[in-house]
Amino acid sequence: MAQFKEVSPNAPASEKLLNWVDNRFPLSKLFEDHMSRYYAAKNLNFWYFFGALSLLVLVIQIVTGIFLVMHYKPDANLAFGSVEYIMRDVPWGWLVRYMHSTGASAFFVVVYLHMFRGLIYGSYRKPRELVWVFGCAIFLVLMAEAFMGYLLPWGQMSYWGAQVIVNLFAAIPFIGPDLALLIRGDFVVGDATLNRFFSFHVIAVPLVLLGLVVAHIIALHEVGSNNPDGIEIKANLDKNGVPVDGIPFHPYYTVHDIFGVSVFLTVFSAIVFFAPEFGGYFLEYNNFIPADPFKTPLHIAPVWYFTPYYSMLRAITTEMMYVLILCVVLGALVAVVKIRMPSFLKPVVLVAAAGLVATMLAIDAKFWGVVVMGGAVIILFFLPWLDFSPVKSIRYRPSWHKYMYAIFVINFVILAYLGVQPPSPIGERVSQVGTLFYFGFFLLMPWWSTIGEPKPVPQRVTFAAH
Amino acid sequence: MSDTQVDSSKRTWLIASSCAGVVGGAFTAVPFVSSFQPSEKAKAAGAAVEADVSALKPGEKITVEWRGKPVWIVRRTPEQLAALKGLDPQLADPKSERKPAEFTPEYALNPHRSIKEEFLVVVGICTHLGCSPSDKFQAGPQPSLPDDWQGGFFCPCHGSTFDMAGRVYKNKPAPDNLEVPPHMYLSDTRLLIGEDKKA
């Protein structure tokens, strides 16, 4: 037998039990490594609640989801009725349903705020690139999960939203139509689609999501959390090897997060009990009409959390393609002239750009809309390698960077708003400008993040005693 | 602030929050556990069923479905009713004393185990492991039955036998008499299975 720890025979039973377990499973060690001896900076602020809240919402969705599946019927003829059955005939079914629908929107609110924290404090920078990459993967998988879940109530929005999005895949050249057929399992969205989306939504994607969340947290704990000052607390250890600016996660942040959870549950419950439809944004009006393959609603829009990307999709018209081609040409020229690269690469870049322009002219704007929409999410993965600022946190960046981030947020919200509205000429122009700004923010970051004088970064974190 | 003061305020709020948390947790669990209970749809489907026996002749049986189970209504002949009294020594529970709350409501605690003497109303499920017994109303020797058979039911799964009042014979796998479901007469020829006057 390996090194067994012994405790005195006079020890209390609980200690003996814990020792028995610890000799066979690293329970106490896990607790110490991840809670009581995991050190985080003491100045974590409001923006640091949202990771724990994301975990809470994940648990809420899984638990409410389990109870919904007990009564839901994944059959095109029975699905809509089964949801009303849950709302009316199942004792407290209405509460479980509202918690799940509100939880879906809450998940995105919390995740967007969580990502924003990463953005402003440089939490994605070395050595935390992998934490960020796992996080982006979670975001992508979450969008898939929400999209598939939304088909399940089999309302008009469910049906037509799925029809539109799956048809986007059909826009891919050569393989598109077959791919769409494969996804749907039929020539149009129907019972076959519903059944497989049910399987994905209930078990396949949640398992992937759970795996990614575990990887995300393990990666984080390996390098330690960032903080609003962007200082690496591990660079300043005391004689015991504990960061001088660090405090153990348990009990200080467990207690802090419990408070955050209370506040969140209050807001969450206010919505669940008093405004579950949330003005038609969390539960859409059209979805109270059973799906009708012969009648498209006048105005289809995706759920609010997809609308920024939907705006970008709609912005890519034939006209916009010329603007994008211009951007590709300019980009290639600037790259060849300004960026240091081995001289044999320069003609490669120009030829690649020419090839890209040729394909952009050859293939419909519809396809490029899909590429842009997908690209808007994929570009997030590359953020750690686009940011060249010498300082991590917005606090010590040149002041004008704050305006860049503010405009980014406002732009994102405007794109979201435009995505909800029906198309209009002004809306189209604004979303085109907005799309260009969104991509410019990231693609030009290697350049603009270095402009300006950063402020001196302190050695110790800024903290005011409570 | 001294250490003990800080510690005691931590303890106070820890206890307060934990108590509130446990109470909150319990209140949250209630709706989820309640959702396990039969839904309105299940309750509606399990509602009482009417049966009309005006066309039933002596010696005949009709079957009605209630809560997914077969309920037999048998119109017994005078010979079948007369034979009931003499069978007591051969039966495991002739006076239905074993588990009356489960199998025999008080209006069936009589020699004919029914409200009206002629009509037997029982759930057609063997009290052993749930098969549905076959009708063996004909008296006299038959395969798998004793020579002095007076009519009743025979369960093909494990051989349990019941008399024309649904009472189980001794030394058979089934421990109890056939269940008499809650029922009442709406008129001389109309029964309501699933509800009785108590409910």
Added chain:
Amino acid sequence: MTILRTSYRLLWSLVASCALLSGAAHAAGGDTIAWDKAPKKTNDLAALQNGAKLFVNYCLNCHSAAFMRYNRLTDIGLTEQQIKDNLLFTTDKIGETMVSNFNPKHAKEWFGGVPPDLTVIARSRAAFGKGSGPDYLYTYLRTYYPDDTKATGWNNLAFPNVGMPHVLWELQGTRKPVYDVKQEHGQEVKVFKGWEQLTPGTMSPLEYDQAMGDLVAYLQWMGEPAQNTRTRVGVGVLLFLALLTVFTWRLNAAFWKEIK
């Protein structure tokens, strides 16, 4: 925390005002009239019961409410006996759902389509910027007018060219819309001014409006029978959570006092 709450409120008011603005832009030059506000009567049991009576007598002939069980009407203060005696038309079992006996084949032949199920109609008819589902229904039920260019002989200001006839015409009587003709951008535009009663109904306009308010309240309640329980339980839940938040706030403060 206040930052979160303010941000939520700010974002919500931004969204709401944008929706209203865009909606106003639509309604001003829209093809249907603006919607009246439905009176709020979902806590008035008498109104709901009257609405249920109107629904069962006038609507259930053609429309189903296939997810609404008759015995749920006990929630609005009726006894099972009252329901059985007065409201049980399409079935004899009180646990059954309100399914109309109208044959869908006949519906298609006579009206060109199957009348939609009304169980959640009040939740599905809202439109951003125009009003809620009940607002629409309240307006729709009161803006029918005779139109002999239509197969049914009826048209409707809130739902032009609707395939449904005015089943409540005996109560309301017949009336026609009156327009003012205005010059706008060099074109003649008809602006809705009011109604002219052609034949009287058994109810006065005020009585009819009140009856329609009751019917719409019933439809709104039927769309979500748990709504009154929901808000009631919600008050308790929020009070509890407010208390819990105070406790966890003080708990947090007690621990963080020692961090320098």
